[in-house]
Amino acid sequence: MKISPLLTKVSVAATAVPLLVSSIFIEEAKAEMFRPVFAGQEDWVRVTFKEGKHSIFANSPRAMGNVDISLYDSSGQCLLSSNNFGPDWLNFTVRRRGTFYVKYRMASCFNPFGPCKVSLKFF
Incomplete structure (x- = not known):
């Protein structure tokens, strides 16, 4: 697996092509709610990171769902992914x-009333 010259790898992989939903620039720790999704659905966020150490934390508030996350470079190559049951880092x-x-x-x-909410926190 080829690693982007922008990133030092810490975890491992998956694949796909980005479809943008929102875009953010990370200067300091930031938490945001993103578009809720049903089981099996996915969505994308474009993020600009400055040089340094970063973390992404993903969960579904009130434990209504299980969110998996992956990080891709600007060419669409998966650099890192996490698919734990429960919160992912x-x-x-x-x-x-x-x-x-x-x-x-x-x-x-597990939301009987609609899609599950998604919270992403960037550090």
Whole structure:
């Protein structure tokens, strides 16, 4: 697996092509709610990281679902992924400022009233 010159790898992989939903620039720790999704659905967020150590934390509030996350470089190559049952973390070091894509996927959703909410926290 080829690693982006922008990133120092800490975890492992998957595949896909980004479809953008929102875009954010990370200067400091930030938590946001993103578009709720049903089980099996996914969505994407474009993120600009500055040089340094970063983490991404993903969960579904009130434990209504199980969110998996993956980090892609600007060419669409998966760099890191996490698919734990429960909250997921990605920890990595960015060598120089760049644009990345975070794919979040709802592996399971236990909300009987609709899609499950998604919270992504960037550190």
